[in-house]
Amino acid sequence: MAERYNPAEIETRWQQRWEEDRLDEAHIDPSKPKWYFLTMFPYTSGDLHIGHWYAEAPADAAARYRRMKGYNVLRPFGYDSFGLPAENAAIEAGVHPHTWTVENIARMRNQLKTMGCMFDWSKEVATYLPEYYRWNQWFFLQFYKRGLVYRAKAPANWCPHCQTVLANEQVENGACERCHTPVTRRDLDQWLIRITNYAEELLDFSQLQWPEKILLMQRNWIGRSEGVDLEFPLDPSTGSGQALEEKSIHVFTTRPDTVYGVTFMVLAPEHGLVAGLTTDERRAEVEAYVEQARRQTEIERTSTEREKTGVFIGAYCRNPFSGQRVPIFVADYALVSYGTGAVMGVPAHDYRDFAFAARYDLPVIAVIAPPNWQPGQALPDAFVGPGPMVNSGSFDGTFTPGDWSKLSEFEQRALAERWAFDFEQMAERVRRERGDGIAAVASEAERRGWGRRTVTYHLRDWLISRQRYWGTPIPVVYCEEHGVVLVPEDQLPVLLPPDAEFRPTGESPLASHEAFVNTTCPQCGRPARRETDTMDTFVDSSWYFLRYINPTYDRGPLDPNAARYWLPVDQYTGGAEHAVKHLLYARFFWKVCRDLGLVQGDEPFARLFNQGIILAEDRQKMSKSRPEFVVAPDELLANVGADAVRAFLMFIGPWDLGGSWSRQGIQGISRWLQRVWSLVLAGRPHANDEAPLTDRRQLQQRLHQTIRKVEGDLEDFRFNTAIAALMEYSNFLQEARVESEEDWDEAIDVLLRLMAPFTPHIAEELWTRLGKSYSIHQQPFPAWDSALADAEEVTLVVQVNGRVRDRLLVPVSISESEARTLALQSERVRSHLTAEVERLVYVPGRLINIVTR
């Protein structure tokens, strides 16, 4: 009786051996093409769950395949280990975040090793270590010197639960992405990074082989809008008596063609001019409104269902084009964070303004004539479509496209229906029309000095200050004499003191640590205070992949020598949830690094692949409240083994779609591995029985077809069909009766090499047991020969009027006339030929369709 497959024993044995032999360490080798294969590093949240396996196991198979194809593959691993979750968990458990993090990393590392992945452990990186965050601080200094870091007092997203500010990207539906508490606003002095300087370049995706979906999300997030900054002079006859430096209000508009339709002006509640412009009699009401806007959460404030509200502030400005006096309102539908924080209200041609005007009984002046509209007629709704300008002084009659080209076809059709005009005709008219009211008014504004063309982005500057403990201290000192002073490079790192009170109070925890706060000014040596905020952890993750290439290098964040060889990353894999956070920040960081001369090229990640999400059996997302899914169960590893878990996760479906985790299906993989085990160890099946001999040519054909299929699937991350092909192949071998020992050996040799990327342990074990040289993971991937893979005979389907009536086995080389003859001779076909044959459609190698009258 042959020995049974015992995955637990085999797997631990090989994992130890590979580690001892440093099989997976990558070294610079100019004689080989390199392949930097990166997977997003995990947050150190504790035990590994099946989601981690899902991110790592298929990527490992793809990386192992690359290595077998002759690439020098770099496959590092690290830990994103600063940040709120560590702190929150530590507070809950009453442990220091440092202890919590160190323990988690140790546990995660051990659990990771049971997966049998080809990680190069010599390049491990953890962001909480001073050797790492020292370079965050170094980057901060370089950014500062290049004018890419600045300090500003601005209303910031504030999470009342986490007691810290958040970047725009970390607010989801108006709530904190971590704890889902509704976000409010707070005015604080904050450090920001000028990512907007790179907005234009970040919109260039031409060098990226990324999923369209992600590019689209980044494009939308950056949100480029071309428009005009228009200046509306303040009316001197109104307003408060306060002396104002500002003489005008700036608005950003994409629709200057509607400027004659302005009937009011809206300032965001946080707009700097509100307090100064408000008249005394309006002051109480305005202040109450501003105060309630401030208290509201983002969710309440940005709900689209909500009615537009606002308050007249008593002041007026003047429309430079029409000369008309325009009342100024404060309303929370204007956002400080977009454009100039002020909106020109054109109710006739903007839905929001229309709703606002309706509520406060403000005039609606149509300045673009909708189809079938008569002058003087009231508008039932805002009209955003194209048409001739009216009520617009010298611009009357100028055609303007309105929002037409910005609308999707769907929206255009809806608009056509709403205003009862012909969609096709209008589309054609806009295409043909040479007039452009938008450009005409914009040019006029520039000529008269009333405004200038400008581009506005949805992307905000990146707010990196955090009022929390567990992060990188910002290397800045405040001196009474010298103000903001940077900590000199040779004094880095500014160490995070281990003994600070880290419980959040709303104040930065470091502020109460006297020994940390009190320092001396690097310039004059007199007493000074340290900055007590820490950095957003997205700073850490923006460049970790640069550190991997040589994590011990101490003369800079990255080793230039290693950088020249390894960078950029050839393949990046990870979840799509980072589409506009990490992936945008990392692209930005790279571009700055390029400008600092640290790296070459414009993009860090040439190719990107997003795996899907793995759900529990009942399609619930895995979570901490469901411990049965949080831990990749030891018991599972003991029973079926890591190879089976790996292969099952790849077999479950396409990697980018994710799927449900079920223990049931894993039996199928386990059985397959058992069958392969017996097949390989038992030797040629049916060697001595009466079964018909398998044709040698057919054996080779299956072998080469399988290599071709598995290779193609691995190139495209289609692991599920690759494994199905391997199953088909091993099932075929099980049925086969192969005469020659050599042929059999070749067939098995190929099977094991093809399995090695997916199930590395069993492949290595069987390989060794067959007496082949260690290690299978250093063997080349088998090559296929299309002459051998291509079939000599094909099944020709014969259809009558599109219905399959017969299948004929014919040589590939069959001529059309031979095929016709054979098809028409077929008994099965003839019985369906009840009418005269009209024509014959012949698709070589596939089918013949006989069409009758």
Added chain:
RNA sequence: GGGGAAGUGUCGGAACCGGUAGACGAGCAUGACUUAGGAUCAUGUGCCAAUACGGCGUGGGAGUUCGAAUCUCCCCUUCCCCACCA
């Protein structure tokens, strides 16, 4: 409100260019072997009929085509992302 992805047996899924729908697994059924098994092996398994060389089948409805899961239009459902962007 906008954008995107997807709907195929009992289940996960396959079908890459418009050309054999359901590969490969799971589950189920029957049988074999077994003291027993959630072990192993064999056979079957889309639905309806059951005489088969039959009919119907890829969310629903239309269309293009010799031929549609695949292309076009309308409708329905699910998931994801963004959401007062002036």
